[in-house]
Amino acid sequence: MRQAFGGIDFGTSNSTVGVIRDGKARLVALEGEQATLPSAIFFNFEDGHTYFGRRAIGDYTDSVEGRLMRSLKSVLGSSLVNEKTRIKARLLGFTEIIGFFIGHLKKQLEQDAGGPVERVVLGRPVQFVDDDAQADAKAQAELEKAARTQGFKHIAFQFEPIAAALDYEQNVSREELALIVDMGGGTSDFSVVRVSPERARSVVRKDDILANRGVHIGGTDFDRLLSIAHVMPELGYLTPTKDGKRNLPASYFIDLATWQRINLVYTAKAMNDLRQIRYEAVRADLVDRFIEIVEHRYGHAMAGLVERAKIALTLQPAAEVKVSLPGARFAAEITRTGLEETITADIDRVTATVRQTIQDAGVEASDITAVFLTGGSTAVPLARRRILSLVPQASVIEGDMFGSVGLGLALDAQRKFA
Numbered sequence: 001m002r003q004a005f006g007g008i009d010f011g012t013s014n015s016t017v018g019v020i021r022d023g024k025a026r027l028v029a030l031e032g033e034q035a036t037l038p039s040a041i042f043f044n045f046e047d048g049h050t051y052f053g054r055r056a057i058g059d060y061t062d063s064v065e066g067r068l069m070r071s072l073k074s075v076l077g078s079s080l081v082n083e084k085t086r087i088k089a090r091l092l093g094f095t096e097i098i099g100f101f102i103g104h105l106k107k108q109l110e111q112d113a114g115g116p117v118e119r120v121v122l123g124r125p126v127q128f129v130d131d132d133a134q135a136d137a138k139a140q141a142e143l144e145k146a147a148r149t150q151g152f153k154h155i156a157f158q159f160e161p162i163a164a165a166l167d168y169e170q171n172v173s174r175e176e177l178a179l180i181v182d183m184g185g186g187t188s189d190f191s192v193v194r195v196s197p198e199r200a201r202s203v204v205r206k207d208d209i210l211a212n213r214g215v216h217i218g219g220t221d222f223d224r225l226l227s228i229a230h231v232m233p234e235l236g237y238l239t240p241t242k243d244g245k246r247n248l249p250a251s252y253f254i255d256l257a258t259w260q261r262i263n264l265v266y267t268a269k270a271m272n273d274l275r276q277i278r279y280e281a282v283r284a285d286l287v288d289r290f291i292e293i294v295e296h297r298y299g300h301a302m303a304g305l306v307e308r309a310k311i312a313l314t315l316q317p318a319a320e321v322k323v324s325l326p327g328a329r330f331a332a333e334i335t336r337t338g339l340e341e342t343i344t345a346d347i348d349r350v351t352a353t354v355r356q357t358i359q360d361a362g363v364e365a366s367d368i369t370a371v372f373l374t375g376g377s378t379a380v381p382l383a384r385r386r387i388l389s390l391v392p393q394a395s396v397i398e399g400d401m402f403g404s405v406g407l408g409l410a411l412d413a414q415r416k417f418a
Contacts (some may be wrong), residue, residue, distance in 0.1 A: 005119040005417040007108045007409020009160070010102060010143070012220055013185030013376065014402050015039050017109050018418075024165065024405040028112045030105070031055070036402045039185075042103050043067040044086045047069055052104045054403040061301055068224055068300050071220050071259035072098050074186045077129040077139030085263060103150035114201040119154040120227040121413040122147060124237035125187035126159050126214025132141030133209035156213050156416050160230075162185070163408030164399060168372040169195040170411075175211075177363065177392065178370045181354070181387055182219045182405065183263050183377035186221075188350050189214040192368070193405040203415050210361035215353045217346045219310070220259050226334060227257035227306045234330045235293070236286035248277055248287070256290070257306075270294070292327035313339050314379045340382045351386045358390070365391050 003349060006028070013208075027035035031053045042056030042418065044066040051059055060068040067087055075081045075094045084091040110117050117293045128139035144155055161180040175196035182189045192210040199208055221351040228237065237253040242245070248366065252270060255261040268310040278287040293299060302323060309319035313336045324330040358365050368391045378384055379401070388396065400407065 004115065005121075005413045006113070006115055006117060006334040007123070007158075007163070007406060007413045008102070008105050008109070008147075009404070009406040009409055010098075010105070010403075011039055011123075011124040011184055011397040011405075012071050012187070012218060013039055015101075016026050016406030017105050018406035018408070018413075019109070019112060020404075020414045022409050025170070025414075027403050027406055027412040028108055029109050029122060034404075036347050037105070038070075039072060039101065040068065040070045040255060041072070041097060042069075046374075050100060054358075055299075057304070058089045058184070058220055061304075061391065068144075069097060069260075069262065070300065070303075073103065074260045076219065077132075077135045077143050080260065081142055083138075093285060094150075095284045098143070098163070099149045102147050102349065106150050106152065116301065118152055119417045120147065120152050121158050121409045121416060122159045123409050124157050125184075125216075126189045126191075126212050127216060128162065129217045136211060138252045139277075154417065156413075158409055158412045159189065159191065160187075160405045161189040161212065161214075162193070162209060163406045163412060164372060164374045165191060165193040166200075166379055166408035166411045167374075167404040168201045168399060168408075170198060171229045172200075172370075175199070177367055177372045178372055179358070179368045179391060180296065180372050181374070181378060183375040183380075183383060184218050185309065185351070185376065186216070186218040187214055188217050188353065188375075188377065190354050190357040192357060192363065196346055200283070210363065211357045212315070212359040213353050213360065215349055217309075217350055218375075219380075221308050221309055222339075222343050222377070222380065223259065223303060223344060224254075224257045224348070225342045226310055226339060227303065228254065230334045230338060231283050231302070231306060232257055234286065234323075234332055235328075236285060237281055237311055239281060239283045239286060240324050241280045244282075245283070248281055249273075252277075252290070257303070259300075259303055262303065265294055266297060275366055289323075289328035289330065293323070298323070299327075304395055310332050310339065311379075313383060336381070339380075343380070343382065347382050350383060352389055354390055366393060368394045370395045370397055372397045372399055372404075374401060374404040376401055 030037040037053040040056040129135040194208040312319040
């Protein structure tokens with residue numbers, strides 16, 4: 001049997017599993033030949049099975065009857081994690097559902113190892129919850145509980161940017177003072193780390209980690225902001241009531257724009273509220289579109305269209321979100337300028353966190369010799385420009401956008417469990 005340990009990067013948008021094979025870190029194939037698995041789970045009501053990743057999303061978009069859940073990592077440390085959601089006749093807690101997903105990753109790890117795996121290093125953001133140590137500790141405990149219920153007995157944690165630094169260090173030829181930038185779907189994490197070929201051989205690296213900071217901002221936040229600013233107005237968001245005294249209530253629009261809250265709109269109470277909102281609305285035709293989307297359980301598919309538009313805007317000046325349901329036909333155009341205006345406040349917070357991380361390290365920005373970029377949100381042009389402008393003299397190294405953390409977690413697992 002191969003080494004019975006591994007590293008799991010349970011991400012907000014995508015997940016990976018890292019192992020050591022023939023002395024090198026590599027990623028386990030999780031879905032066919034794909035090493036990344038979208039962090040999605042689908043409870044198929046037609047055949048009674050549970051599916052993960054691309055298959056989960058595919059069943060949902062093919063209108064198979066069931067329940068899709070995404071961005072589950074975002075509920076860790078929030079009040080939502082204590083709630084239960086109905087899956088046909090069952091009420092399941094979010095920690096239990098996260099456990100199902102972790103269990104699927106464990107199964108893939110064990111297939112690769114050729115036997116049981118009980119030792120794992122789990123990646124975690126620098127902060128699950130901003131500026132709340134108690135909620136942050138609770139979030140880690142929730143993730144650990146989910147992993148233990150799936151049979152992991154020896155569990156360690158590593159900060160995701162540190163894992164990325166361990167991956168980067170495998171290819172350095174001299175000592176570097178590196179700024180590690182890990183911007184994923186749910187969080188943006190930063191570290192200043194000393195790396196070198198000699199340091200890579202050390203087991204204890206505490207003194208090489210000069211600073212760590214994180215902020216709870218990531219790609220799903222950009223999706224939410226884009227949807228609220230450019231798509232929800234097509235469904236009645238910010239339109240007035242007939243009496244002209246107020247705008248329509250915002251909560252359901254925000255829920256429909258937020259990956260982990262979309263299912264909250266698919267309830268009898270929500271539908272009753274939406275019909276009342278329609279009755280009060282000046283633009284009842286727009287609220288009719290909202291109701292049509294809810295009736296067809298189209299919320300996740302629409303969020304996917306927004307996400308694809310955001311990704312397209314990393315390379316082109318404009319993109320379109322086009323909805324073609326019978327009772328909801330509209331197209332919302334989003335420009336790159338519109339994207340940047342929408343997310344500027346969040347990018348300001350990200351940039352301020354990077355600047356503070358460098359200050360915490362007790363070094364000057366000019367001392368940073370390399371910037372290592374990983375995580376899908378580092379592709380957002382505004383984020384990249386603003387971060388790199390802080391360290392213009394540093395060389396820029398592109399990591400495996402979705403795999404560097406998983407690879408680094410495998411290296412950390414080797415140090416801790418081999």
